[in-house]
Amino acid sequence: GSNVDLECQNISYELLRKDFQYEILSEEKKTQDEIETELFWIIDPVDGTHNYISGLPNFGVSIALASKKEFLLGVIYLPYFDEMYYAVKNQGAFMNGEKIQVSKNNDLEKSMIAFDNQFYLNKKSFDVYKKIVDACFTTRILGSAVYDFCLIASGKVDARVWNNTKVFDFAAGLTILNEAGGKVTDF
Structure with a gap:
């Protein structure tokens, strides 16, 4: 660090x-x-x-x-x-x-999706990025996992795709997101 x-x-x-x-x-x-x-x-x-x-x-x-x-x-x-x-x-x-609560939006075409700034490091996450870019309203790469968790939990951003995220980056955000009605999953 x-x-x-x-x-x-x-x-x-x-x-x-x-x-x-x-x-x-x-x-x-x-x-x-x-x-x-x-x-x-x-x-x-x-x-x-x-x-x-x-x-x-x-x-x-x-x-x-x-x-x-x-x-x-x-x-x-x-x-x-x-x-x-x-x-x-x-x-x-x-x-x-x-x-606070997450966005009620369930329509990918109307969604703002944030991405990990390391999305390009492996082919699978880069391919996911390209597919989502084509399918969603817009994307953001903001450079802070905890900041993104707050935006999602408060309904300002609809989702985020993480790549190789460490427990330090998601531990607090996971509880906040879950309690705001969000869900974390892998693919």
């Missing part, structure tokens, strides 16, 4: 350790097999680091609470917009206190 990632990660660790005794899983530290506590945090201190460094607004901080079996809580903060997205399993999804 970059210096920005490490600095933000250290701040996140200090804040979480002060009040909670759960271990922390992050890009910089530990694998899930090394976690010994029943519950643990999954942190991505800055998702969209290149956007942040370049002065673009689409980046965020992602924190999830998980057990070995499931994700229990997700929080994503988008600092540029001062938007806090959060969800607790079975309790709904919210942005700054307001309940």
Whole structure:
């Protein structure tokens, strides 16, 4: 990770350790097999680091609470917009206190679909990209998985195609998206 990632990660660790005794899983530290506590945090201190460094607004901080079996809580903060997205399993999804939900659009021809910026790295995902581009209204590549999760959970974007996404990028967003009425699947 970059210096920005490490600095933000250290701040996140200090804040979480002060009040909670759960271990922390992050890009910089530990694998899930090394976690010994029943519950643990999954942190991505800055998702969209290149956007942040370049002065673009689409980046965020992602924190999830998980057990070995499931994700229990997700929080994503988008600092540029001062938007806090959060969800607790079975309790709904919210942005700054307001309940959010995914788009009701089921028509691919009217859909805005976001893509992972690594979509071109393997033939299968590139072929999927080409098919969806031809079938949907429009596509976006915004450079931050957690930002995209927030857009989908709040109904601004209809879907996203991920490619080789790490648990740090989707742990918090998955809970938020599920609680907003969305669905994550593979193909």
